[in-house]
Amino acid sequence: MTIRSRRSFLTGLGVGIALSPASANDQSYWGMVRRQFAFNDAKTPMNAANLCPSPRAVAECVTELTRDIDVDCSSQNRRKFDRLREDARAAVAAQLGVSPDEVALVRNTSEANNTINNGVPLKSGDEVVIWDQNHPTNNVAWDVRAARWGIVVKRVATPARPGGVDELVSIFERALTPRTRVLAITHVSNVSGIRLPARELGEVARRRGIHFHVDGAQSWGALRVNLRELGCDSYSASAHKWFMGPKEAGLLYVREDRIRDIWPNIVAPGWGDDADPDVKGARKFESLGQRDDACLAGLGATADFHGLLGPAQVEARVLELASALKAGLADIGAKLVTPPDPKLSGGVCIIEMPAKNREQMVDKLYYEHGIAGAAAGGLRLCPHVYNTMDHVERAIQGVKSLRWLLA
Numbered sequence: 001m002t003i004r005s006r007r008s009f010l011t012g013l014g015v016g017i018a019l020s021p022a023s024a025n026d027q028s029y030w031g032m033v034r035r036q037f038a039f040n041d042a043k044t045p046m047n048a049a050n051l052c053p054s055p056r057a058v059a060e061c062v063t064e065l066t067r068d069i070d071v072d073c074s075s076q077n078r079r080k081f082d083r084l085r086e087d088a089r090a091a092v093a094a095q096l097g098v099s100p101d102e103v104a105l106v107r108n109t110s111e112a113n114n115t116i117n118n119g120v121p122l123k124s125g126d127e128v129v130i131w132d133q134n135h136p137t138n139n140v141a142w143d144v145r146a147a148r149w150g151i152v153v154k155r156v157a158t159p160a161r162p163g164g165v166d167e168l169v170s171i172f173e174r175a176l177t178p179r180t181r182v183l184a185i186t187h188v189s190n191v192s193g194i195r196l197p198a199r200e201l202g203e204v205a206r207r208r209g210i211h212f213h214v215d216g217a218q219s220w221g222a223l224r225v226n227l228r229e230l231g232c233d234s235y236s237a238s239a240h241k242w243f244m245g246p247k248e249a250g251l252l253y254v255r256e257d258r259i260r261d262i263w264p265n266i267v268a269p270g271w272g273d274d275a276d277p278d279v280k281g282a283r284k285f286e287s288l289g290q291r292d293d294a295c296l297a298g299l300g301a302t303a304d305f306h307g308l309l310g311p312a313q314v315e316a317r318v319l320e321l322a323s324a325l326k327a328g329l330a331d332i333g334a335k336l337v338t339p340p341d342p343k344l345s346g347g348v349c350i351i352e353m354p355a356k357n358r359e360q361m362v363d364k365l366y367y368e369h370g371i372a373g374a375a376a377g378g379l380r381l382c383p384h385v386y387n388t389m390d391h392v393e394r395a396i397q398g399v400k401s402l403r404w405l406l407a
Contacts, residue, residue: 027388030317030385031388033309033385034386034388036055036056036305036386037053037054037055037056037386038056038059039053041391043370043372044370044371044372044387044394045372045384045386046372046381046383046391046395047372047373047374047380047381048222048241048347048382048384049190049217049218049241049380049382050374050382051241052221052241052243052244052384052386053244053386054246054298054302055244055302055305057301057305058244058246058298058305061294061297061298061301062294062295062298063294065081065293065294065297066294069293069294078293081296081297084293084300085293085297086100087300088105088296088297088298088299089103089299091299091300091303091304091307092105092251092299092303094303095303095306095307095311096220096253097226097227097228097229098228098253099281100281101256101280101281101282101283102253102255102256103253103282104251104253104254104282104283104284104286105249105250105251105296105299106249106251106285106286107248107288108238108248108249108250109135109215109216109236109237109238110135110137111265112236112237112251112252112285113135113138113213114141114265115262115264115285116184116213116234116236117142117145117184118145118263119262119264119265120181120182120211120213121263122149122151122182123151124149124150124151125150125179126151126152126179126180126181127151127152127153127154127177127179127180127181127182128146128151128152128154128180128181128182128184129156129175129176129180129182129183129184130142130153130154130155130156130183130185131155131156131158131185131186131189131196132155132156132158133158133186133189133191133194134185135186135190135215137215138185138186138215139155142184154175154180156175157171158171158196160192162194162339164344165200165343168196168197168344169197169200169201172204173204176204176205176208176210180208181210181211182211182213183201183210183211183213184212184214185198185201185213186214186218187215187216187217187223187346188219188222188223188346188347189218189377190217190218190348190377191350191377192337192338192348192350193337193338193345193346193348193377194338194339194345195344195345195346198230198231199229199230202231203231205233206231211234211258212231212232212233212234213233213234213235213236214230214234214236215236218347218348219237219242219346220237220238220241220242220251221239221241221242221243221314222314222315222318223318223346224311224312224315225311227253232255233254233255233258234253234254234255234258235251235252236250236252237251238250239251239302242347242384243306244384244386245299246294246296247295248292249295249296249298252282252285252286253282254282254285256281259281262285264277264284265285266288266289267287268287268288269287269289270287271284271287314385317385318347319342319347321383321384321387321392322345322347322349322382322383323340324389324392325349325383325392325395325396327340328396329349329351331396332396332399332400332403333406334352334406335351335352336349336351337352338350338351347382347384348382349380349383350376350379350381351399351406352406353378353379353405354407357405357406358378358379359375360405361379361399361402361406362375362379364398364402364405365379365395365402368398369394369401370394371391371394371395373395379399381395
């Protein structure tokens with residue numbers, strides 16, 4: 001079977017022509033973007049913090065490549081996936097502003113986080129400072145290591161309504177001591193929507209020689225992320241969230257000068273014959289045995305799709321939709337958990353509501369108004385580029401009709 005190039009999937013669907021970023025301020029342009037996705041408006045996804053649909057071009061790429069393997073699963077036929085995987089790695093790395101040798105293509109954020117919290121060299125008494133809003137794989141997982149190795153885990157709490165970047169930086173800086181070896185944060189919280197000032201925190205960590213790890217599950221694919229500018233030592237993310245890529249794929253970035261010091265969780269065929277890996281760079285963290293080759297290759301098609309939109313345009317659109325959603329929810333009397341200031345938030349939008357009513361609200365919003373949200377920290381709604389302003393307005397009106405559940 002002849003495999004089309006990644007970009008041919010996009011041009012074959014007319015995506016390359018339709019998605020010129022020159023008209024990204026035009027709502028009709030974003031209407032064209034919405035039409036690249038297969039979902040029915042009657043059941044509109046608005047929970048990008050958990051799972052996103054892939055554009056047709058990506059889904060068809062993965063389907064065709066999977067079919068190719070099923071037609072001929074010989075090692076001879078599958079040799080081409082080595083090149084496709086490296087093409088995908090290079091495309092992802094370029095958008096993140098780093099070298100392909102610093103990027104491991106793993107299964108998800110959870111796996112990447114655990115590689116870091118199991119692999120960073122630590123001894124008894126060393127401190128790890130974390131945000132109390134971190135995902136469990138960047139929070140509880142550190143407690144598990146502490147129980148095994150006697151390290152000290154310190155949780156940092158931030159105000160429900162932070163006053164600004166300087167306040168957030170100073171809270172974390174005060175928690176650091178001469179024994180701190182790791183600062184591990186979540187870039188954007190999935191339970192409050194607060195965006196931490198990662199670049200500024202990275203500068204603090206670097207001055208003190210502290211390993212700085214960023215969980216980017218809620219920023220990769222939503223915000224323009226340049227890891228060199230961010231200044232982190234490691235960064236984790238999942239493709240199935242804001243990146244809108246294949247399921248069960250993700251990335252782990254490790255800065256070049258930190259790769260050798262960090263141990264992998266798994267050693268599988270392809271590693272080599274001794275303790276030193278034969279693979280180059282961060283690839284040692286993806287020694288996992290048999291992988292879904294079509295899925296990994298589909299990361300390249302996803303990167304191409306983002307490239308057509310433009311990372312800066314994607315961020316601007318996500319913030320535009322999120323700002324409109326937050327403003328509309330506030331206007332109907334809902335209390336925001338997420339800061340209205342885009343500098344302190346991303347695409348995750350959460351409003352307060354009693355825990356006992358959250359699941360009922362989520363179900364009614366879905367079944368009665370066709371908006372798929374989540375109960376996380378309140379009512380969570382996360383619009384993305386496949387959403388329209390009409391979707392946002394429908395979500396606002398749906399919550400308005402269900403205001404009795406907010407009290």
